Amino acid sequence: MNTTTGASPEDLRNRLVDDILRADVAGLRDTSVETAMRAVPRHAFLPDVPLEEAYANKSVTIKENPDEDALPLSCASQPDVVHFMLVQLAVRKGDNVFEIGAGTGYNAALLKHLTGTSGQVITCDIDPDVTAYARRMLDANGCGDVRVVTRDGALCAPEFGLYDRMIATVGMWDLPGAWWGQLAVGGRLVVPLRWRGLSRAVAFRREKDRMRSDSVKMCGFLPVIGQDGERNDYIDDNRLVRLYWDEDQSIAPERLRNALTQPKSIVWTDATVGPAESFDGVWLRLSATERATCRITAKPAAVEAGLHHPASPALSPALVEGDSIAYLTLERTAEDTGAEPRFRLGAVGYGPAGADLAERICAQIRSWSPDRTAEPVVTAYPADTPDSDLAEGAVINRPSVRLVIAY
Template sequence: MNTTAQPSPEVLRNQLIDTIVRERVAGLYDPQVEEAMRTVPRHEFLPAVSIETAYTNEAVTIKDNPAEDALPFSCASKPDVVFFMLVQLQAREGHRIFEIGAGTGVNAAYLRRLVGPTGHVITGDIDSDVTAYARKTLDATGYGDIEVITRDGALGAEEYGPFDRIIATVGVWDPSPAMRNQLTPGGRLVLPLRWRGLTRSVALVREPNRHRSDSVKVCGFLPMIEETEEHSGYIDDDHLTRLFWDYDQPIDPTALRAAITQPATLAWSETTVGPVESFDGVWLRMSATDPATCRITVKQPAVDAGLRRPANPNLGPALVEGDSMAYLTLARLPSEEGAVPRFRLGAAAYGPAGETLAERLCTQITAWGDDRTAEPVISLYPAGTPDDQLTDGYVIEKPSTRMVISY
């Protein structure tokens, strides 16, 4: 008989938060967020999984999507991502907050702890199953005063506003006028912003003529269901290699099918990374400079069949123009036995213009390598804002916003 005592939920929760605080994956910290996450019983919002699973630093699916290669409909986000997004939000006593994406309800509970007895939290989701779940868990855990509404988050919640803070826990491609305008002057909007296939948690402050970022951090979130401006398609008949791009990019994945049957042409930068060093900033710089930037995902059988391995097969940057493509790759450098390995970053190119695309990609690798901690400023202006009223930077046009990325 196994008589070993299992750690209590409180012990497991504190161990998880200890790890998050120690590692600080985004370099952000707020003692009030730490207190909230140590207090709210996350496992009670995830009754379908074990307590041990509830306190691992992993996302937990609460509603699956049966479609091929599709992401789940709803998840409980990774706790370390939840932590730094709450730090970005800077929620304080008395604030009125709208959360877009109700999930399990646990994030709304954290927010309720942060705003205190004089604050107010509204959480919403387009999926009635999700809001019913959140309503049930919030009631069961003593957070019955949190408003839970079923609607498209892009519409906001004007009847409860204006808001000091708005946070989205689903990926947002084009922040709607309601998201931006229902925020008080000087208020903060934190959302997983999507563009050119990547996602970043961006904290934006409302200014008189724009929303300007003061924090841009790596994250991954499910996209909003109603947004359709992001496209995807396979470049092979076996559905092993897939591109993701925006509606304004003239990308036809079928045009690459001949090119990827040929050996890759390789180009290398002088930039190297260690085995655990992030190089996500390369993609961010590409998106701020090159209109051909998109995302590529590659399944292992495609690599086994001869396709050059992308630097990150599950989530990597590429440049695509017509029948040509280049994507980020890496190669291990020779090293002495026992030494920490280093990897050189470069590009794998296909098609007639592949070498030119590879050179462009390597230029951005080098720019990132020269300043690896640089964080861009992202500004969101209403659609139709004249060019002379925009800050300097690279402009990405979206239906309701003009997004400017400046380094």
């Protein structure tokens, strides 16, 4: 049972929403979403979590994975991400909404608040334990009219009609073919889409023969079960450095083991960032220009030993070609004592083509720097769309969709 010795649930909820609006992490707002988040009690969907934790701006695990090295099986999403994805979705009164990933039922309750009594919300999950939990929480909180179904979200739910809005709260590597037939032309799809090692909440508008984004925001979600097109492996003998890439990329980790032991090439740019400034757009630009783009992670031991220092050790962009690799890095600039620290961006390369790969990363840093908030346009086409019908940009092929990433 929720317990607290401090403020009331209403005060904590309003404080959380105030904090989300003040931080404005995605630069998106909608008063109807704000009203819904002030009205729907998140703590009531997390009855075993202390009140302060229920109203902290963080995700909450509701079903652990029995594999201790694996991610949890289900989570309540971080509230600021819930907020901006609902703004991206732009739900209207009376809409028919389909949600993939039932979670606690909280997001479905927010969706029902947004659709009103004239709308319909269907939420689904492949895990019967998750849907049973969501059903109990929704019933206990006056949302008995939200439909909860247990099935693979890739199959959608055609028995409930054509959808005006669809939203996934799990990371998707592909856009299933069934979704194309179930989302109305003019409708909106918001999905945490994964490509080239990154994950972004992409808001698509459904057109006749394609879906075209109008918003791309940074996010992180548990990957959906059943889409296994992502690959990962260590590239050093000490298992400190790991790569993540897509199955359509010809990356062979074993070819890189010798490269990491060779002298490195470092290329710097004049672009700098402060401690709280994002350089996320560099990765997005790389994914729109370089087929070799992937993700690198370095464990603390590699960083502390001075062996490898990606700009963000937990997830940074890299380029890999054959037996060569380069990754984004940064270093603190010289400055007067007391000034806010600045960090210049550059790239580190290893292997025969390491210097060239590092320079190619720096070229995208230089392209990003003058307009750091620019977002790519992500256009999705059915998998059988011929090349001649695709927009200009980097093409990424998936089993059910062809993605084009362009600036």
